[in-house]
Amino acid sequence: MDSSADSGAVIEVAGLGKVYGSLVAVDDLSFSVRRGDVYGFLGQNGAGKSTTIRMLLTLIRPTSGSIRMFGMDISRHRSEILARVGAVIEKPDLYGYLTGRENLRILARLSGCRDRKAIDRVLDTVGLAARADDRVRTYSQGMRQRLGIACALVHDPELVILDEPTNGLDPQGIADIRNLILRLSREGGKTFLVSSHLLSEMELIANRMVIIDKGRKVVEGECRTLLDPERQVVHLETMDDVQTRVRLARSRWAAHIEDDPQGRIRLSLDRADVPQLVRELSDMDVQILALRPFNRLEDYFLSLTQAG
Amino acid sequence: MWTIVRIELFKIFRKPRTYIAFGAVAAIVWLIQLGFYVDGETYVQFGMQALSETFDVEGRVLNGYLMAYIILQTLLVHVPLLIALVSGDMVSGEAGMGTLRLLASRPVSRTRLLLGKFLASSVYTVALLVWMAIWTLFFSLWLFGADDLVIMKSEVVTQILRSDVMWRYAAAFGFATIAMVTVSSLAFLLSIFAENSIGPIIATMSIVIVFTILNSLGLPLFDTAKPWLFTTHMLGWKGFFDVQVGPGNEQVVGSVENLPAVLRSAAMLVGHILLFLAVSVAVFRRKDILS
Ligand SMILES: Nc1ncnc2c1ncn2[C@@H]1O[C@H](COP(=O)(O)OP(=O)(O)OP(=O)(O)O)[C@@H](O)[C@H]1O
Numbered sequence: 144m145d146s147s148a149d150s151g152a153v154i155e156v157a158g159l160g161k162v163y164g165s166l167v168a169v170d171d172l173s174f175s176v177r178r179g180d181v182y183g184f185l186g187q188n189g190a191g192k193s194t195t196i197r198m199l200l201t202l203i204r205p206t207s208g209s210i211r212m213f214g215m216d217i218s219r220h221r222s223e224i225l226a227r228v229g230a231v232i233e234k235p236d237l238y239g240y241l242t243g244r245e246n247l248r249i250l251a252r253l254s255g256c257r258d259r260k261a262i263d264r265v266l267d268t269v270g271l272a273a274r275a276d277d278r279v280r281t282y283s284q285g286m287r288q289r290l291g292i293a294c295a296l297v298h299d300p301e302l303v304i305l306d307e308p309t310n311g312l313d314p315q316g317i318a319d320i321r322n323l324i325l326r327l328s329r330e331g332g333k334t335f336l337v338s339s340h341l342l343s344e345m346e347l348i349a350n351r352m353v354i355i356d357k358g359r360k361v362v363e364g365e366c367r368t369l370l371d372p373e374r375q376v377v378h379l380e381t382m383d384d385v386q387t388r389v390r391l392a393r394s395r396w397a398a399h400i401e402d403d404p405q406g407r408i409r410l411s412l413d414r415a416d417v418p419q420l421v422r423e424l425s426d427m428d429v430q431i432l433a434l435r436p437f438n439r440l441e442d443y444f445l446s447l448t449q450a451g
Numbered sequence: 452m453w454t455i456v457r458i459e460l461f462k463i464f465r466k467p468r469t470y471i472a473f474g475a476v477a478a479i480v481w482l483i484q485l486g487f488y489v490d491g492e493t494y495v496q497f498g499m500q501a502l503s504e505t506f507d508v509e510g511r512v513l514n515g516y517l518m519a520y521i522i523l524q525t526l527l528v529h530v531p532l533l534i535a536l537v538s539g540d541m542v543s544g545e546a547g548m549g550t551l552r553l554l555a556s557r558p559v560s561r562t563r564l565l566l567g568k569f570l571a572s573s574v575y576t577v578a579l580l581v582w583m584a585i586w587t588l589f590f591s592l593w594l595f596g597a598d599d600l601v602i603m604k605s606e607v608v609t610q611i612l613r614s615d616v617m618w619r620y621a622a623a624f625g626f627a628t629i630a631m632v633t634v635s636s637l638a639f640l641l642s643i644f645a646e647n648s649i650g651p652i653i654a655t656m657s658i659v660i661v662f663t664i665l666n667s668l669g670l671p672l673f674d675t676a677k678p679w680l681f682t683t684h685m686l687g688w689k690g691f692f693d694v695q696v697g698p699g700n701e702q703v704v705g706s707v708e709n710l711p712a713v714l715r716s717a718a719m720l721v722g723h724i725l726l727f728l729a730v731s732v733a734v735f736r737r738k739d740i741l742s
Pocket residue numbers: 163166167168186187188189190191192193194195340741
């Protein structure tokens with residue numbers, strides 16, 4: 144589904160891993176973000192979202208794997224890449240003893256942006272112009288979150304990475320941020336990678352997403368397909384999986400085969416097509432041991448989808 | 452690079468703690484000056500009594516130059532704490548605030564970021580010493596007037612002509628600057644390992660204090676280490692007040708008794724600065740930023 148040769152890829156992560164002592168925080172993770180995506184990065188607390196984002200921003204060194212952004216290797220073209228990226232990592236911590244405007248000026252300069260108007264523009268964008276000259280220490284959490292986003296946007300980056308941007312916001316604040324992301328994506332043509340632990344939040348803004356659990360990829364794809372109630376994903380167990388794969392690959396079901404991290408045979412298809420699949424499998428002389436429906440999102444987010 | 456230095460200086464001089472050091476220096480100096488202004492004559496006369504029998508001391512012994520010497524001797528021992536207050540916070544403070552990840556994810560190499568921070572903290576150190584010079588030297592001169600500098604070092608009395616003093620102070624302050632930048636670079640190095648500034652400040656002070664004690668113990672075991680402790684060399688500024696004695700037992704104007712030793716000390720300090728800085732860069736480049 145995701146060809147790594149896709150030249151439109153803004154982020155390409157392959158086989159990424161990070162080990163802290165004996166704890167595997169990120170494990171053989173691969174995904175790709177395309178230009179113009181609002182890409183959802185989902186996982187429960189401790190799934191490895193922030194760790195991955197830190198690796199994307201060169202804050203920590205991957206134990207294994209590679210990261211390419213804008214078609215360049217991050218370890219070799221760090222500055223070039225980061226000049227085109229804006230980010231909020233975990234909490235939007237800023238200099239409390241400086242004003243919002245001063246914080247923005249520092250970050251703009253560090254990103255090589257000298258346009259003074261950019262600061263006013265971005266303050267307007269996040270709706271913080273009125274408090275821009277107060278010290279950040281006096282800001283509410285929601286205002287800090289907005290200022291953090293403003294700092295990520297001030298140098299007009301092509302890619303914006305936001306780590307749980309709606310943490311600690313009230314419903315209105317959450318809606319504001321959501322609208323801001325959608326607006327910047329549609330009108331500004333920016334690409335977003337947004338992490339969250341709420342599927343309900345992601346489905347409102349993301350067009351594609353990856354879900355990770357314990358540092359491993361659970362599933363990646365278009366939100367439309369992943370969330371479509373008419374789509375069914377099944378795992379197939381047969382007497383001879385190798386042969387089954389060969390036969391499926393030659394059949395009209397080939398396009399429905401998906402990667403599975405555990406190496407099982409996985410197919411994604413319309414619910415209505417399941418009987419047909421079973422019939423054709425028997426015609427192909429495949430001996431079915433089990434056909435298991437796999438509700439990836441619901442299984443995984445069972446408890447979480449209700450929240451938020 | 453200049454951009455980073457400017458940003459860092461801006462941050463340093465917007466932090467309240469920066470002014471603690473400037474305030475403390477001024478306060479200590481004023482107190483000493485006040486004390487001597489009120490009671491100084493009797494104090495000095497008492498000290499000179501023994502001398503005036505054998506020596507012929509003319510003019511005002513208690514003058515601005517002597518004041519500056521007394522103040523420097525008392526103050527320079529404590530300035531490392533004030534230096535560490537800011538330098539020990541340069542990286543650790545940002546880690547604690549959570550802004551280090553902001554800086555380190557910008558298109559600026561870690562080496563440049565660190566060197567920029569180091570230069571900024573050095574500028575602060577220099578600024579503090581200039582501030583100190585203003586109060587210890589120039590304010591003292593204004594308050595007490597200028598005359599020959601008479602100082603006593605381990606039973607030996609040196610009298611330096613007033614015309615021969617000013618350049619010695621310039622050199623002494625220059626040397627003290629190198630010494631304080633050494634402390635600054637140590638605090639800076641330690642600040643890379645911590646997530647708040649208390650640890651690096653205390654660690655820096657502990658190292659300075661322990662080394663100073665080893666210095667002053669005079670035990671043979673530590674004497675071999677002495678030339679290698681940077682604290683030994685930090686006192687090198689006093690060397691500029693040792694005047695060479697000519698063949699007729701007269702002082703040679705504009706001379707320093709043991710200039711090579713003073714320069715060697717300065718070189719040792721510069722060596723320490725470069726070493727601390729190199730280790731800082733090496734560590735910081737490899738560091739995972741988890742704060
Ligand atoms: N500095 C560290 N040392 C050791 N383990 C760490 C460190 N930082 C994170 N971890 C571990 O790595 C795993 C992934 O953490 P991470 O912060 O990436 O999760 P997350 O998906 O961002 O979670 P959350 O939703 O809570 O922000 C966790 O098990 C965490 O305990």
